[in-house]
Structure formats: structure tokens, C-alpha cells
Amino acid sequence: MMNLGIEPQMLPVEEAQQKIFSKFKQLDLEKKDLINSLGHFLGEDVIAPFDLPEKNNSAMDGFAAKYLDVENCNQARVKLQVVGRVGAENVSNTILKKGQAIRIMTGGEIPTGADCVIPFEHTDSGPVRGSNYPSEVVVNKPVALGDNIRKSGLDYKIGEKVLEKGTYLNAPSVGVAASLGIDRILVVRKPIISVLSTGNEIVLPGREKKDGQIYDSNLFSIASAIKEAGGIPNICEVIPDEEDALEKVLDSCSDSDLIVSIGGVSKGDFDLIKDVLVRKGDINFWGIRMRPGKPLAFGELNLSGRKVYQIGLPGNPVSAYVCFELFVRPLILKMRGYKTILRETIRAKIDKTIQNDDQRKIFVRVKLIKHGSKYAAKVYEDQSSNILSSLVFANGLAICPEDCKVINSGDLVDVMTLDH
Known part of the structure; x- marks a missing residue:
């Protein structure tokens, strides 16, 4: 267990990521109603239980006929006897004879003996x-x-693998499963992430704000980011x-993943997360060699006999x-x-000089602008860790490595893209 009286050596970002990521794996599987499976990963192969479509059917409204009866109709008009009708919902029991046709709707079963469908636009009907x-x-x-x-x-033949285990279920794949009669499907469940803010100085939006208090933006931005990433946020009251x-x-979060x-992870008289972690579990580290975001906690808690990992984010909005x-x-x-869990990085030409005086990896809020096949990175003016407007502005984080003292305006840099 770490001694809280000693300043820990800061970890590089990549080492901290490896330590944290190694503790987690894909969650277990659960059955979901098909309509609620969108955005999940498939937990089993889906095999076609029948041909799709199940029968030879018409691609349009018209008349099913024998090709030999109509192959010469461009030389002389051909008259056919219509002996019935097949709708999209019908099964045809008629055996078509020479000189006969059947009125057929799109999706209707092709009757025995027919080998072409004549659109009604090509007839006098x-x-x-x-x-x-x-x-x-x-x-x-x-x-x-x-x-x-x-x-x-x-489309698919009986016994064919339609969707492979691990497939991301988007709207078309959900539709394919429905076409096979599937109403419940096995998927990887989404993680439940409990989110909590600490501090006497913060209050939830909609509540009375006293002198010296601020509205809690962090709780809402982080909970929204969890939902955006596909997690299920469990939002706790401000503590x-x-x-x-x-x-x-x-203790109420023992069922969380x-x-x-x-807040509560930096040096302060009322920063309590560290003390509680010591009492309820183990602390793994406290500092990351990065800016913004140096103070960060990662701990393992024992809650009601269950091991639950906890990450403590810094309280400044940008850092968090x-x-x-x-x-x-x-x-x-x-x-x-x-399988791929890190954001994409691209190369872009930065428009301002970045100074790195403390040998930390710096993440600079930028707006990526595409010019043809190349990108420019426009740096937000104020890079302070409390400036919310910089996050609204940015669609990328330009990266200045620890061992780089300066990035000059016009240099190419790696930029981690942000979806928003």
C-alpha cells in the first residue's frame, strides 16, 4: 500500500494505461430483446435457419409467364390468358401452362412453370x-x-453464417436478425459505470446555488461521455x-463494473478519495506525467465482498x-x-508554438481543419485546465511528447481525434 506522505514518482501515460487496461476484460454475455440489441457486440454466431428469401419470388408487380410465350413479342403482340393472382402474402398452387400468365405482386411466389415476370408497364394492363x-x-x-x-x-442459404460472433450490431444487422425470425439475441453486456463528484463547492444544476458554490459540469460531461462510449452511467449525488x-x-456502487x-485526488486538506481508498482497498498510483491531468487515482475497492476498480479523475473540467x-x-x-480501444491519431500542421518546460506529455486542445488530403490544427487560445469553452472548440488533442521541449508553429504533430 502506498504511503500517502511520500510524493510518488509520476508514471508515463503509456505505462499507466497498460497498468489500468490489464485489469479489465470483455464482460459476460446476456440475452437482449432484439430491438434493444443495437450498439452491442454479438455474443454468438447467427446461422440462417432457412433460405432467405424462402421462395422464388417476384421483384416487381406484373405478370408471371413462360419466356417462350413472350420472347417474340417485339415482332408481334402476344396475348396471354390470365388464370389467377398471387399477392406478396400468397403461396401459388397453380401450374402455369403454355399461353397462360398469373397476375403477381412484388414478393409473390413464382408459380411452377413460370420463368420470367413481365412488368405491368410492358403490358396493356x-x-x-x-x-x-x-x-x-x-x-x-x-x-x-x-x-x-x-x-x-x-441473400442467405440455410445453414449459412449470417452474422459472426463479435459483430457490432448496427441497424442493418439487427434487421437481418429480424428477417430470420430472431426476437432475442446473445450480446456482450454494456458496463455499468458509477459516476460521483465530491466537494462542498459544487451543486447539481437545478438546485439552489449558495455563495461560493458552482454548478457541477463534470458529473454531466463525464456521464455523457460514458453514455457516448456505450457505457451505462449510474449517476450518484454530489458528495x-x-x-x-x-x-x-x-458501498452503494458494489454492483458497478x-x-x-x-475531484479529491490532488493535494488538499479536503481531498478524501485517497484516504477512503486506503481504508477500503489498495492504491496503485497517484500521478501521471501529463498535462492537463497530472493528479489521477486508480484503486481497487472491496465493496460488499466484491472487487470493484475505481478511477479518480482530477476536478478541473479539462483535466477530467x-x-x-x-x-x-x-x-x-x-x-x-x-478490439481497437484507443482513439485514432492523424498528422496535422499546428498553427502555434507549444513549449514543454516540465517534461510531461502535453495534450493541446485544437480544432482539426482539413485542406484537401492534409490537416491543419488550430490551437485554442487559452489552454487552462478550467476553460470549458476549449472542449467545445476542440475536435482533437495535439500531442507534445515528454522529451520534446518545443513544437514550432508549422510543425507536423500527432493529433488524437475526438468524435464530437
Whole structure:
């Protein structure tokens, strides 16, 4: 257990990430109603239980006929006897004979003996309402053998793997599962992330704000970022700077997959997260060699006999958000089943000089602007860790490595992209 009276050696960002990420794995599987499976990763292969489509069917409204009866209709009009109608919901029991046709709707089963479908626009018959059909039809324009017929199994054949385990379920894949009659599906469950803010100085929006207090932006931005990453945020009440209150809230989070606290990890008389972690679990580290976001806690708590990991983010809004992007968002993606968990980085030309005087990795808020195939990175004027407007402005974080003392205006830099 770490001695809180000794300033710990700061860890590089990559080492801290490795230490944290190694403690987590993909979560277990659960059955979900198909309509609620969107955005999950599939926990099993989906195999086609039947051909899709199940039957040869018409690709359009028209008349099913024999190709040999109509192949010469461009030389002379061909008249066919109409012997029935097949709707999209019907199964055809008719065996088509020479000189006959059947009125057919899109999706209707192709009757035995038919090998082409003539669109009604190529005949003297217009659309017919309901179950009515003409007694005969004149074909004005020829079609090719097999035209406008969708073969059974054209999409998927019985026994074929339709969706592979680990597939991200987007709208089309949910639709495919529904087309196979599936109403419940096995998926990787989404992580429950409890989020809590500490401090006598903060109050929730909508509550009365007393002198000296500020509205809690961190709780809402971090909870929203958790939801954006696919986690399920469990938002706790703002906790006053009292150890008993903090312990009570932590105990209520025993069913969480991760606890994220905001504030209380820097050096201060009322920074209690460290003390509570010592009492309820083990502390792994306290400082990261980065800016913004140097103070960061990672601990393991024993809550009601269950081991729950906890990450303590710094209280300044920018620091909290940058640390979330580097340490918490990747964890959520890993627990959900993603193989790639870190943000994409691209090269961009920066428009201002960046000084690095303390050998920390700096994450500079920038706006990426694309010019043809290249990017420019426009630096936000005020890089203070309390400036919320810089996060609204930025769609990327330009990276200045620890061993780089200066990045000059016009230099190419790595920029971690942000989705928003």
C-alpha cells in the first residue's frame, strides 16, 4: 500500500494505461430483446435457419409467364390468358401452362412453370386494386429469361453464417436478425459505470446555488461521455467533503463494473478519495506525467465482498475530460468487446508554438481543419485546465511528447481525434 506522505514518482501515460487496461476484460454475455440489441457486440454466431428469401419470388408487380410465350413479342403482340393472382402474402398452387400468365405482386411466389415476370408497364394492363385481375393481357415488350425473379437463398442459404460472433450490431444487422425470425439475441453486456463528484463547492444544476458554490459540469460531461462510449452511467449525488458520506455512496456502487470519481485526488486538506481508498482497498498510483491531468487515482475497492476498480479523475473540467479520454473511454470499449480501444491519431500542421518546460506529455486542445488530403490544427487560445469553452472548440488533442521541449508553429504533430 502506498504511503500517502511520500510524493510518488509520476508514471508515463503509456505505462499507466497498460497498468489500468490489464485489469479489465470483455464482460459476460446476456440475452437482449432484439430491438434493444443495437450498439452491442454479438455474443454468438447467427446461422440462417432457412433460405432467405424462402421462395422464388417476384421483384416487381406484373405478370408471371413462360419466356417462350413472350420472347417474340417485339415482332408481334402476344396475348396471354390470365388464370389467377398471387399477392406478396400468397403461396401459388397453380401450374402455369403454355399461353397462360398469373397476375403477381412484388414478393409473390413464382408459380411452377413460370420463368420470367413481365412488368405491368410492358403490358396493356395498368395496376389492379385488391384481388382482381384481368381475364387476359397483351404483352408489348419482351423480357429476358429469368427477368425480375428473385431466387430463393439469394441473400442467405440455410445453414449459412449470417452474422459472426463479435459483430457490432448496427441497424442493418439487427434487421437481418429480424428477417430470420430472431426476437432475442446473445450480446456482450454494456458496463455499468458509477459516476460521483465530491466537494462542498459544487451543486447539481437545478438546485439552489449558495455563495461560493458552482454548478457541477463534470458529473454531466463525464456521464455523457460514458453514455457516448456505450457505457451505462449510474449517476450518484454530489458528495460533500465527508469521509462517511463518501464511504456510504461507494458501498452503494458494489454492483458497478467501474467507479469513476471526479475531484479529491490532488493535494488538499479536503481531498478524501485517497484516504477512503486506503481504508477500503489498495492504491496503485497517484500521478501521471501529463498535462492537463497530472493528479489521477486508480484503486481497487472491496465493496460488499466484491472487487470493484475505481478511477479518480482530477476536478478541473479539462483535466477530467482528457483523463477520461485516455484512461476511462478505452476501458469501456474493452469491456464492451472492441478490439481497437484507443482513439485514432492523424498528422496535422499546428498553427502555434507549444513549449514543454516540465517534461510531461502535453495534450493541446485544437480544432482539426482539413485542406484537401492534409490537416491543419488550430490551437485554442487559452489552454487552462478550467476553460470549458476549449472542449467545445476542440475536435482533437495535439500531442507534445515528454522529451520534446518545443513544437514550432508549422510543425507536423500527432493529433488524437475526438468524435464530437
